[in-house]
Each structure stands twice: as C-alpha cells, then as structure tokens.
Amino acid sequence: MTYTSDEKHFELTVNGSKHQVKDSFLGASLLSVLRDHIGMTGSKGACEEGECGSCSVLLDGNLVCSCLVLAASVTQSSIVTIEGLGGATDVQQAFVECGAIQCGFCSPGLVMAATNLLDRNPDPDVDDVREALAGNLCRCTGYGRILDAVQVAVDGRKRNKL
Ligand code: FES
C-alpha cells in the first residue's frame, strides 16, 4: 500500500490504468472509490451489503461485490469494471437484443457475472448459468430474458469458434 504523508493517498489499478486516490476515507469501499473518486459509475450501489451484485467487479479475475471490499486493501490487485469490458461486447449486445434490461440498475453486475462465467466456461448449461448469476438480483425482468441473453451469448461464441 502506498501512502503519502497525510496517509490518505493510495493507488489502484483499474482496467489496466493506475489511479491515484486522494481525499478518500481509508475505510471506503471499492465501490465508493470507483464511483466517487475515480469517476467510474458503471458499477452500481443498490444494497451496499453484498446482497444484490449490482456492484460486481473482477478482482484479480475473481467476481466480487465491490461494496464489500476495502479500496485501500487492494492496491496490489488488478480491478476490472464494466467500463473495462470495452463496451458493446457480445454479452452486452445479447442483453439488448433479448430485452434483458428494464431499469438497468442490475445490468452492469449481471453482465460482469455472465462475462466471467463465459470466459471460464464456454459451454455452460442452464444450471451453470443460474448458479453464476445467483448473486445478482433483478427487480424488474423476472430473469427469463436475462437467461435468454446469456444463452444467445453462449451460442454466438460457439458459432464464432466454428
Ligand atoms: S451494492 Fe454491492 S452487493 Fe449490492
């Protein structure tokens, strides 16, 4: 961990870039620092207690709830947010095509979780998908279209491999 003399300065590696974090409470969550200090507002805060998954990011390749991670404790880690996926990915396009987005608050977390699943397992069955998305709550869609969207992304990746 890197501190300046005022002990309120540390550095995070987000989406491959270094970000100096100043004026942050050392007990601040990663979600809070991403949104309020780095300006990456793609990760959403809904419950802020690890229940909804809307704040999901990758920490050294593992999906985590950023609201439960102390930002100052992950200065040596690689953090990937929804912004780091690059936009208009196959998974994002599948969500749009299938109408898997209503208010959109859950969508960044679901896209992170679905992308992480497909990167780990290119041929998930429906139970694999349900398990991978089990930590992501959606209050709007009823989940059917979200499951459809993940299947569209799976099928698309398979076609692209042929
Ligand atoms: S805001 Fe982090 S799990 Fe809900």
Ligand code: FES
């Ligand atoms: S689309 Fe509204 S919470 Fe999921």
